[in-house]
Amino acid sequence: MDMKATKKKLGLKEKYAHMTRGLGWDTTYQPMDKVFPQAAFEGIKIHDWDKWEDPFRLTMDAYWKYQAEKERKLYAVLDAFAQNNGHLGITDARYLNAVKLFLTGISPLEYVAHRGFAAAGRNFPGVGPRVACLMQSIDEVRHAQTQIHALSNYNKFYEGFHAGATHQIERVWYLSVPKSFFDDAFSAGPFEWMIAIGFSFEYVLTNLLFVPFMSGAAYNGDMATVTFGFSAQSDEARHMTLGLECIKFMLEQDPDNLPIVQKWIDKWAWRGIRVLTLVGMMMDYMLPKRVMSWKEAWEIYFEQNGGALFNDLAKYGIKVPECITQCTVDKEHISHQAWATFYQYAHASDFHTWLPNDEEMDWLSAKYPNTFDKYYRPRFTQWREMADKGERFYNNTLPMLCQVCQIPMVFTEPDDPTKICYRESEYQGEKYHTCSDGCKHIFDDEPEKYIQAWLPVHQIYQGNCFPEGTDPTVEGFDPMLKVLEWYHIENGKDNMDYEGSGDQANFAAWRGMATQNT
Amino acid sequence: MSTVFIAFQTNEDTRPIIESILADNPHAVLDEQPAMVKINAEGSLVIKRESIEERIGRDFDLQELQVNLITLSGNMDEDDDQLTLAWKN
Numbered sequence: 001m002d003m004k005a006t007k008k009k010l011g012l013k014e015k016y017a018h019m020t021r022g023l024g025w026d027t028t029y030q031p032m033d034k035v036f037p038q039a040a041f042e043g044i045k046i047h048d049w050d051k052w053e054d055p056f057r058l059t060m061d062a063y064w065k066y067q068a069e070k071e072r073k074l075y076a077v078l079d080a081f082a083q084n085n086g087h088l089g090i091t092d093a094r095y096l097n098a099v100k101l102f103l104t105g106i107s108p109l110e111y112v113a114h115r116g117f118a119a120a121g122r123n124f125p126g127v128g129p130r131v132a133c134l135m136q137s138i139d140e141v142r143h144a145q146t147q148i149h150a151l152s153n154y155n156k157f158y159e160g161f162h163a164g165a166t167h168q169i170e171r172v173w174y175l176s177v178p179k180s181f182f183d184d185a186f187s188a189g190p191f192e193w194m195i196a197i198g199f200s201f202e203y204v205l206t207n208l209l210f211v212p213f214m215s216g217a218a219y220n221g222d223m224a225t226v227t228f229g230f231s232a233q234s235d236e237a238r239h240m241t242l243g244l245e246c247i248k249f250m251l252e253q254d255p256d257n258l259p260i261v262q263k264w265i266d267k268w269a270w271r272g273i274r275v276l277t278l279v280g281m282m283m284d285y286m287l288p289k290r291v292m293s294w295k296e297a298w299e300i301y302f303e304q305n306g307g308a309l310f311n312d313l314a315k316y317g318i319k320v321p322e323c324i325t326q327c328t329v330d331k332e333h334i335s336h337q338a339w340a341t342f343y344q345y346a347h348a349s350d351f352h353t354w355l356p357n358d359e360e361m362d363w364l365s366a367k368y369p370n371t372f373d374k375y376y377r378p379r380f381t382q383w384r385e386m387a388d389k390g391e392r393f394y395n396n397t398l399p400m401l402c403q404v405c406q407i408p409m410v411f412t413e414p415d416d417p418t419k420i421c422y423r424e425s426e427y428q429g430e431k432y433h434t435c436s437d438g439c440k441h442i443f444d445d446e447p448e449k450y451i452q453a454w455l456p457v458h459q460i461y462q463g464n465c466f467p468e469g470t471d472p473t474v475e476g477f478d479p480m481l482k483v484l485e486w487y488h489i490e491n492g493k494d495n496m497d498y499e500g501s502g503d504q505a506n507f508a509a510w511r512g513m514a515t516q517n518t
Numbered sequence: 519m520s521t522v523f524i525a526f527q528t529n530e531d532t533r534p535i536i537e538s539i540l541a542d543n544p545h546a547v548l549d550e551q552p553a554m555v556k557i558n559a560e561g562s563l564v565i566k567r568e569s570i571e572e573r574i575g576r577d578f579d580l581q582e583l584q585v586n587l588i589t590l591s592g593n594m595d596e597d598d599d600q601l602t603l604a605w606k607n
Binding site: 012055056057058062066070073210211214215216218219226230233234236237238240241244291304305307308309311312 | 523525552584
């Protein structure tokens with residue numbers, strides 16, 4: 001008999017039902033509310049977890065199959081990259097400073113996201129979100145690993161890649177910005193975590209992080225970053241869908257959930273937008289070949305796409321976050337303000353900076369007709385004149401930090417771009433400073449949380465950021481050099497200007513060797 | 519009416535997928551970017567398994583899309599035969 005037995009395959013919806021809800025059970029040795037103690041304290045009311053549906057209807061068997069395929073593709077490219085001196089194919093080694101920022105600032109967040117989704121999966125009583133969170137948790141640890149693997153190829157040749165993914169995130173001043181964002185989310189309950197990371201970060205903002213970054217990497221010939229980026233991004237569409245599903249689920253379950261969800265959306269949209277300042281700076285200043293300006297990306301991915309999303313959520317009573325008015329002003333300023341800050345503090349950073357050249361300044365004028373020539377070109381021109389005279393400007397004082405987003409107070413008033421924006425709150429007799437109405441609002445709502453912030457500048461002043469055994473009373477003690485040592489930033493190698501750096505000299509020499517026989 | 523979109527890596531796997539989407543959605547607009555193809559459409563967008571199978575000459579599981587997917591926007595619904603993205607407003 002050569003007749004093939006045809007086994008009836010389950011349809012997608014049927015398989016999903018069996019592989020998610022079919023695997024769940026109610027506990028009997030202990031009551032469910034003891035087993036899931038975090039499910040109720042945030043005030044979110046859920047009546048029927050079975051109403052949760054993953055639109056992708058992805059089940060674990062299919063998940064392994066497709067993830068394995070993604071890994072095979074990724075590591076084949078990474079081998080080819082290493083075997084063919086792929087690092088010499090980038091437009092200019094200056095570009096790698098954006099990648100250093102990614103490795104030190106973003107990759108560690110992938111790892112925290114892994115832990116956070118594992119916790120969320122543990123803490124939700126519903127089996128649908130548990131399965132989805134489990135998959136996302138595994139995705140996120142994969143992202144951290146593949147990013148570190150991909151970028152380790154650059155670590156063989158360039159400065160600043162050596163301590164990024166683990167050591168510096170706990171210490172370096174600007175890295176406390178992304179770190180505190182995730183710490184804030186992870187120390188909240190499981191529902192707020194889902195709004196913070198699943199919805200605000202993954203759905204509303206992830207396009208602004210990954211799409212321009214990866215297109216930028218492709219445009220600048222960075223095969224390693226494009227490859228891990230797209231591999232990660234292929235999971236991202238599923239994460240976005242989970243975030244959107246989660247918010248709709250909360251809103252459909254009980255009308256009492258609306259004000260809580262709205263508060264979280266307002267908070268996390270603003271928190272996320274502040275973190276993305278770093279991406280804006282990368283797009284406008286750090287890519288030798290530019291894909292689009294930060295402002296253009298903001299308009300496509302936030303104003304248009306976010307607008308469509310909030311129109312859709314309006315039927316539940318959700319309103320567009322209040323911070324949007326300020327964001328519409330900020331989109332023309334923040335990237336310039338951030339790059340100007342890093343230029344002034346290049347001696348304390350794990351990457352190199354530079355001033356935009358004439359052609360780049362003209363590009364910025366064209367992209368920012370309302371602001372660049374008026375407010376920022378004169379500043380960069382002045383610094384260039386100073387540098388040409390051998391008086392390169394470094395800012396040697398430490399800036400005040402925002403108690404919430406932890407960004408130095410460099411942003412300006414919404415109605416006056418020449419005036420730094422400060423807000424002040426008082427709690428238990430102490431004064432706390434924030435950078436904006438958005439951050440002040442967040443502080444005032446949960447002061448007991450934010451007074452615990454680990455603020456890098458405060459910590460330096462308190463003497464907590466020196467290597468063990470440092471004696472600040474010895475003659476010639478230089479606190480900045482000791483802080484850099486504690487950061488694992490090698491002074492004169494990893495920091496300062498790109499012009500004259502080892503990266504610049506090596507890249508020129510190696511590329512020369514790649515095209516000649518001498 | 520709001521715009522939905524879906525974006526894929528530019529490669530040989532996605533070429534027939536993009537052709538199918540454009541054929542099945544006459545209102546869709548193609549936006550080619552470095553290493554990435556984005557398809558924008560007013561209101562909704564549908565991806566049909568059959569159309570892809572016609573072009574690649576083999577059985578296709580819509581979940582294979584996930585290998586090359588970059589991003590999407592809109593409420594999603596997927597079953598064995600099609601994947602739709604839509605804003606219901």
